[in-house]
Amino acid sequence: MPQQIHHFVVFGATSFVGQILTRYLYQRYGIGGDVKWAIGGRSTPKLDQLRQSLGADGRKLPMIVCDAADEVALRELCSSTRAVVSTVGPYALYGSPLVKVCAETGTDYCDLTGEVQWIKRMIDAHEATAKASGARIVHCCGFDSIPSDLGVHFLQKQALAMLGKPAQRVKLRIKAMKGGFSGGTVASLMNVLREVSADPGLRKLLGDPYAIAPATRAQRPRQPDVRFAQADQDARGWVAPFVMSAINTRIVHRSNGLSGHAYGADFAYDEAMSTGAGLKGRLMATGISVGLAGFMVAGAIGPTRRLLERYGVPKPGEGPSPKDQETGFYDFRFTGRTAGGDLIRAKVTGDRDPGYGSTAKMLGEAIACLAFDVAKKDLPGGFWTPATALGDKLIERLRQHAGLTFELQA
Numbered sequence: 001m002p003q004q005i006h007h008f009v010v011f012g013a014t015s016f017v018g019q020i021l022t023r024y025l026y027q028r029y030g031i032g033g034d035v036k037w038a039i040g041g042r043s044t045p046k047l048d049q050l051r052q053s054l055g056a057d058g059r060k061l062p063m064i065v066c067d068a069a070d071e072v073a074l075r076e077l078c079s080s081t082r083a084v085v086s087t088v089g090p091y092a093l094y095g096s097p098l099v100k101v102c103a104e105t106g107t108d109y110c111d112l113t114g115e116v117q118w119i120k121r122m123i124d125a126h127e128a129t130a131k132a133s134g135a136r137i138v139h140c141c142g143f144d145s146i147p148s149d150l151g152v153h154f155l156q157k158q159a160l161a162m163l164g165k166p167a168q169r170v171k172l173r174i175k176a177m178k179g180g181f182s183g184g185t186v187a188s189l190m191n192v193l194r195e196v197s198a199d200p201g202l203r204k205l206l207g208d209p210y211a212i213a214p215a216t217r218a219q220r221p222r223q224p225d226v227r228f229a230q231a232d233q234d235a236r237g238w239v240a241p242f243v244m245s246a247i248n249t250r251i252v253h254r255s256n257g258l259s260g261h262a263y264g265a266d267f268a269y270d271e272a273m274s275t276g277a278g279l280k281g282r283l284m285a286t287g288i289s290v291g292l293a294g295f296m297v298a299g300a301i302g303p304t305r306r307l308l309e310r311y312g313v314p315k316p317g318e319g320p321s322p323k324d325q326e327t328g329f330y331d332f333r334f335t336g337r338t339a340g341g342d343l344i345r346a347k348v349t350g351d352r353d354p355g356y357g358s359t360a361k362m363l364g365e366a367i368a369c370l371a372f373d374v375a376k377k378d379l380p381g382g383f384w385t386p387a388t389a390l391g392d393k394l395i396e397r398l399r400q401h402a403g404l405t406f407e408l409q410a
Helices: 015-029 042-055 071-079 096-105 116-133 146-163 183-198 200-208 245-258 278-300 302-312 322-327 353-373 389-399
Strands: 007-013 035-040 063-065 082-087 108-111 136-138 169-178 230-232 235-241 268-276 329-337 341-348 382-384 405-409
Touching: 007 015, 007 353, 015 035, 015 353, 035 042, 035 082, 042 063, 071 082, 071 096, 082 096, 082 353, 082 389, 096 108, 096 116, 096 136, 096 200, 108 353, 116 136, 116 183, 116 200, 116 245, 116 382, 136 353, 146 169, 146 329, 146 341, 146 353, 146 389, 146 405, 183 200, 183 278, 245 268, 278 302, 278 353, 278 389, 278 405, 322 353, 329 353, 353 389
Parallel strands: 007 035, 007 082, 035 063, 082 108, 108 136, 136 382, 169 268
Antiparallel strands: 169 329, 230 235, 235 268, 329 341, 341 405
């Protein structure tokens, strides 16, 4: 086995988001400095091409050739590093062996999955092993679900400090957002729909807001869920379903459970897109609702799903241009109310395309935070969330380096 020589390894570095992440880390840390890192993947030519694209000293970046299905090679990779960040999706198809090996070897791990059913499988299969080995596994360290999870964490800490109690009811409303989808994201979504069509029982799991929350005997409150256009007083207008809420809300509820219900045993949370007031806002909310429902129905039916994959959505490896990534942004607004009716508001913003430009920066800071800022003695092994594993330390990194803001509103 090789000696541990890397602080972290980017696995899947030649994927669309993996390349953006690699370039971000190169800008942050360079090569040959105090931070020792490497890239990994299955294709030597693609890895070498990525290194050459970094600049004159790019060839000095260590690379590890390793297939996502080769557990022997993955074990060697893990023995060489403190932590691994994976961009190999769809994770339900390609990500399981690495999580298994990290759990067995005590290697810290994070990714940007949004696949609830896969996270559930990984927790069920490997949580006991990770607890025993000391491996800290942190899923959802990109746009899903850092702004949501850390946004609620930030709001609740402020509520405790200012109001003396957590907000019992929290709403996230997306005020504005600009960005595109990559083929990898679409492939992950299509795979979820494919799994549901093959196993209708998955609908129940995916529809459960507590699907990945720790088990409890206590009765859990019924959760709100914006499924169609509706008026919202807190948003001062109309709202529509938000496609990422299906994963974000599950992560937030897992954070609440893992923290001993720091947000309260009766905590309620939902997410939606604000579309504005009046008839225009209502029509926009209705259009988004109908369009999203139509896409999901088409994706769940084999023939139409294949047509979408062939003609209607980006292919794996495709995604927003560098210019589109730089001009993208998002603006999340949180409204919290305590059981006594006290109100607190916060916002989280990002300065790049949410799914890629900003996700790469969030993911890069998450793996650095996990590798450097959170000691093993302070966080034991197991499956954590961004808020429960990284919390305030990651918020500070995101503020300083990744173009995110976390602030209270009047």
